[in-house]
Each structure stands twice: as C-alpha cells, then as structure tokens.
Amino acid sequence: MSLAENSSRNAGATGRIGSYLAAHLREYGLLFALIAIMGFFQIVTGGTLLRPINLTNLLLQNSYIIIMALGMLVVIVAGHIDLSVGSVMGFIGALAAVMIVNHELPIGVTMLTCVAVGAVIGGAQGYWIAYWKIPSFIVTLAGMLVFRGLSLWLLEGQSVGPFPREFQVIATGFVPDILPGGEAFKALLGVRNFNVLAFATGLVAASWVVWSGLRQRAQNRAYGIEDEPRAFFMARIAVIAIALVFILYKLATFRGLPNVLLTMGVLTIIYAFITERTVLGRRIYALGGNEKAAKLSGIKTERLTFLAFVNMGILAAVAGLVFAARLNTATPKAGFALELDVIAAVFIGGASMSGGVGKIVGAVVGAFLMGVLNNGMSIMGIGIDYQQMIKGLVLLAAVIFDVYNKKKG
C-alpha cells in the first residue's frame, strides 16, 4: 500500500470520528462534564470527595432529587412541567410524621397511605392539566402554594420528629451483607470494613453494562445503523463500568450498599426500561413530540398526561418518605425550592422544554452533576451565595449548549 493511500484513509477515518462526535457531543459532553467536575473537586478537596463516607453521603443527599427527576423527566417529555413536587414532597413527609409520631400508626400503613396520597395529589393536578387543558405551569404553581400551606397546617408550624428507628432505615440504612468472604477481603485488602454484597453488585452492574452495550452494538450493526467509532464505544463502556466498580468498591469499604441506592438503582432501571423499550414509553414521547398527531394516531393523550402526573405524585411521595426519614424529622420548610433542582437536573440531562426529547439516564446523570457540584462546593466551604450562582450558570450553559447544537445540526 502506498503512503498516499494510507494517509488518505486515515483522513477519512478522522473525518468520520469528527462528524460522529459533533452529532453526539451532548451525550459525551454530559458524561465528560461529570467526570471533569468530579476530578476537579477530588483534587481541590484533597481527596475528600471520593472518600467512602462522603460518597455514601453524596448518594443519600441526592437520592430524593434523583427519585423525583425520574418522574419529572416523564412529565417534561410529555410536554409539561411540575412545579409542585418540592411542596408535595414536604407535605408527604409531614403526613408521615403526623401519622407515625403523633398518631403512632404502623409504618407499613403509613407508607402505603403516603404513596396513595401522592398518587391522588398527582391525579388531582393532572386532571385539570389533561382534561381541562389548563397549562401545567399554572396548575402546579397553584399546587406548590396549596401543599406548602397544607404542610404548615398539618404540622401546625412545628417540626415533628423523631421517627422510630424502623422508619429511619429506609433512608439511612444499609443492605445487610448476605454474601460470605468479608473477613478474607478485609485481611487481603487491609481495610477495616468490607461488604462483599456491595462489591459484587458493582461487578454485576459493570458486567451488565458491558454485556448490554455489546449486545446493542451488535444489533445496531445488524441494522446497519451503528456509527459510533469502536474506540469511542470501548472508552464509553470502560469509563462507565470502571466507575461503577470503583464507586461500589468504595461503598463496600465503608458500610456497604445504602438502602436508598438500591431503591434508586431499581427505580432508574425500571423507568429507563419503560421509557425506552415499551409501548407506553413510546407513546409518551409521541405525545410530547406532537400531541395532535399522537391523538390522531389513536393514542389517548389525555389519559397519558393524567398518568404522567399521577406517576409524578407517587415518586414525590416516595421522595418525601426518604427525605423525612433521612432528616429524622418533618419540618414545614422541607422540600422548599427543591422542584427547581429537580427540573434543572432534567434539563441538564438533555431534555427539551418543548417535550418529546430526553432520557432517564440523562436526568439521573444531570442530578448527580448538580449533586457533585453542591457537595464539592460545600466541602470547599464556598458560601451558599456562590453555590446558587454557579448552579444557575451551569443550568444555563447546558441549555445553551443544547440549543447551539440543535441549530448547528
């Protein structure tokens, strides 16, 4: 082969990678930004960020935001918004506190009631939005005020707590290590704690990522639509797999798998599956993409919108329980302005304001990105004033980046 031929082939390959990167800048950008921000804080906090105890904290702190972001993504993809989730979350926490602490009702009954009340709240708002076509912004703005007021009324302006131990564990507990071999690992690695289950979970999750990635790639190739360069694919999968093993290893050397991480992980997988692989999910994207066309295709758009809000209410209730259990008390201010963090996470994750676009994984990564920013800046002792400004600018930058990308493409 002549030299000229060889170099022209290389030029072709570079062009292909360039154009692929340009088309998928958003997804890589988000992953890259998360890694870069984590790296930055890891260095400037002198390694505090990724200490097992801080990592555990980081997950607990952001669990309720991530849980709500799952529902918010669905709502935003459907072409709506929910401003009430912070208030609803606070209200459910208050309800749980009143039921458990003041009236000493069983925890199981309380949790089921709370989730049911969340569903009813979501339905009550969704009803006006779906069947009366009242803008979701208005309805949920009203809901935000109403449920903030209801929390105050329910708690009579007081903080109510503490919760019994059995309730607290849903947020602060850890999954017991059911696998053998902990002692051997401790001796081998020279660490004080080692939770085999947590580490095994990391390995399983990482293998699953690799396996499903390869499977998807093979399938796409069969359809002739695979355009991700091999190196990119390998790097992406490797980064995700290594990160999973690394994080779970760190958790294993502390207290193991937090209960909320399990809840979050399971919910994320369920919602990612529903949105990407099921008829229901496809219909939600169609509804957000073009409501009229969806309706004329036989999709019951009203009912779908209604259900999106019911779902949001349920997830806000779950988040409310986790939040109350974590703080071990319900306060009238719980969840204040939290809806903004949730919405920001979804938009940073790549969802579009006009509906029809966005992914569960994006929303989760977006929430983590915000969480790492919060956590990192707090460790550095940056004041809340600067924190707010920086978070605001990050949100703006992410959306500008989206719009710029879309214009260019």
Added chain:
Amino acid sequence: MQDALLDMRSITKTFPGVKALDDVSLKVRTGEIHAICGENGAGKSTLMKVLSGVYPAGSYDGEIHYDGALAQFRDISDSEARGIIIIHQELALVPLLSIAENLFLGNENARGGVIDWRETNRRTESLLRKVGLRDAPTTLVEKLGVGKQQLVEIAKALAKDVRLLILDEPTAALSESDSQALLDLMLELKTQGMTQIIISHKLNEVRRIADTVTVIRDGQSVSSFAASDGITEDRIVRDMVGRSMENRYPPRTRRIGDLLMRVRDWSVTHPDHADRKAIRDVEFDVRAGEVVGIAGLMGSGRTELAMSIFGRSWGRNITGTVEMHGKPVDVSDVGRAIRAGLAYVTEDRKSLGLILDDTITRNITLANLAEVARGPVLNDRAETQVAERYRKDLSIRTPGVFQKVVNLSGGNQQKVVLSKWLFVGPEVLILDEPTRGIDVGAKYEIYGLINDLAAAGKGVVMISSEMPELLGMCDRIYVMNEGTLVGEMPTSEASQERIMSLIVNE
C-alpha cells in the same frame, strides 16, 4: 428586448456531502413573471435562499448580478433593502395583530418610536386597494382567510418598495377562487412594471401567467423557455421529471365489490360556535375496491366531515351512524375508529400527521405499536423490518429508516404518513388532500398506490381541491358545499364545470 433585472450565473452551493445547486443559472427580465418549476428537493428553495442572502455571499460559487451590478448580499435585510422580497409558503403574519400593524411590522410609520396611526391607516388603505382587499386596516389578521392573508403578505411587500417579488407556492393553500384572484393580482402588478418570480407546482397556473419558465432538476437548471415558445404542461413535466408523462393518472382495472362503509344522517356542531351546524345530514357510502372523491372548495367542510367520523376528532354534538358491512360501528374515539377499520390521512401532515423530530420507523409504527411489541415491550427488530418493508413498497427515498422525517421532502413525508396508515390494515382509507404540496413524480407514485389499494379491495375516500385529480382517479364523486353534500355522480358523467355549477348554485 428588456434588460435583465436579475442574472444569477453558475450558482453552485455545496453542503457537507451534497451538491444542492450545481451550476444553476437564472435570468429574470425586468417586468416579467418568471416561473421556476421543479420537483421537491430539486433546489428551488436553496436557489431562493442564495438570492435573498440567507446563504450570504461567499458561501456559494457563482455570481449574482442584480440591477446591472454584482450583488453580494450578507443577509435577508440586505437583499430586502434592495427590493428583493420573498413571500414564503408558510405565511409570516402575526395573527393577533391588525392588518395595518402587520403591514408595517419592523417598518413602522413612527417618529421617535411613537407610531403615527393616522398615517399608518391611510397608507394601509391605499395598499389594500392595490391588492384588491376591502377589509378595514384594523381587522385582526386571524379573522382573515388564507387567501386574504396571502394578499396581505403581498401588500406588505408593496409597503417595502419591492422591485423583485418572489412568491413561493402562493396558491398551495388557496381555494380555486382565491387562487384566481391572486393570479389576477400578479398580472395586474405586471402591468405596473413589477418583476415577479413564482415557484409553483400547479402547471396550469404557470402556463396562465408566466412569461418565462425555468425548470430545475436535481440541483441543475435543465431548461428555460419563453411563453412565445409555447409553454405546455407536458413540456414542463417532461423537464421536471426527466421523462414524459403522457398519462398523469395511472390506469386501474376497476373491480367494485360490496358495500363497505356507509355514513348516515351525519351532523356536527362547530366546536366554537354552539349555534353553527358545520356538517348537516351528510350521507355517503363506499364500496370495496372503489375510489370515492369528495370535491368542494376549501372551507366547505370536507376535512371537518372526515375528522368528525374518524374518532370525533373535530366538532361536538356529533350525531349519525357509521356502518361497516351493514352493521353500525363505534367510532367515538380514534382507537375505536381504527379498530372499526378506518384510517384517516390528514391534509396537514406536518402538524397533524407526523412527529417531525422522530425517525421514519417510529412514525410508521406509531398507530399500531401492538403489532411490533410482545405484550408491553417493543421489539426493535420487528419494528425495523416493518419500516424497511414500507420503505421498499412505497419507495421512500431516504438513506435509512432511522432518518428523522423532518429531513425528508414533502412527497417522502407523505409516503411515511401513508405507510403509517397502511400498517394499521384499514378497510377504508380517507385521504385528505393526499398530494398537496408534493411534486409530480411523487404524485404519480401516490396515485399508483391508491390504485393498488382499490385493487386489493379497500375502499378509498379521496378529498381533494384539485378537480382534475378527482376526475382522473375516482369512480364516483360527491360534491360538498357549506357542510352538506350537494351532489353525487359517477366520474363518467362528471366534469369540472358540472362540479363547479353544483357548488355555485347551492
């Protein structure tokens, strides 16, 4: 011989991977009406974007000579300042502002930022007279029909001292009478010395008003001839598609079977005006293997009739029955209408038919997801196979079924909408303006498809504003006017004149 007002020489415009224009030349003489014809995607819009500065000087090769000098437009305002004004197919008026406010939008009669309303209204009135409108300057644009809005657009161009007026498919959304009024206005403006370019698919219009025709095909200017050479539709079509089209409607062997669908006593109230019956006592039927046309002017209630039948998608207080095979069926929502064996292909494919940002595959399967799913879980492979099948069957021209439909031409988008409805396996298809805004070649393919459907024993209801199309395709034609059917005739006894007289005599 008059001088050329515009001379575009050897324009070549390349996008990454595509040569959109390849050595295109266009010479427009002062005071003439110049028609540009070409299939969708031939490069007409790109050429106009080069001319108007949407693609600024330097981003293309070749030269634009305008008014005797080399012109290098940086943007639209640059070309507008020189009197080149384009009126796009999608009108750019603000519905909730008045005619006067729209006419001078961005160009207000103001002193120090304060609008002089008397001057504005006076000038508006004189401009409206020029385009033959008698509405008050304070009328809100949303109160006007599409035809009048088009005239307001022209008045707006006149307000800006236009020298070269470019109309992109001006009559695509207009009724027959509005189209005539618009073409008359163009001829009137010509007598006043205005130079005009018209882009149109409607060849009878082109033949009627154009002095010169330039045909563009695949990004190249194929031919340019003057009216004195005898512009014939056949000549234009031949140049546009690169082949002669002796018969514009493919032949079909008619085999009409049993009664398939019958609609009785169908009445619908207007959704916004409770006292207005939009559809009154409509009765019609379709037999297996039959293509039934519904003729009528725009606004006669054809779309409203179809949509009210298809799952009550329009109107309220709907009464009447729909029978399939002689038995009444429930069509009270779209899902039920589909299950009853109906499909409705909308006239407005962009806002009602497609999810533009979604892929071809996802659009095709949307109305019948159950077919490509196992229980609630979608089967990617099955979905792709379905899309590939329709891509082949309907020859949807695309690099792949994972392309977004927004990137397709009008004709190919329409094929995607048709695929979607074929995939639900209907017995009766209601096609609402199935060939609107698509080029001759794609039209022919869609006619062929309609024939195939009829041959397969389906019933087809075809709503169209183009009477030649109905006469060429249908077995039987209903005539609709003001919400009711005013006539029915076998096509063998129908003519444009007969249909028109039914409409005007009502």
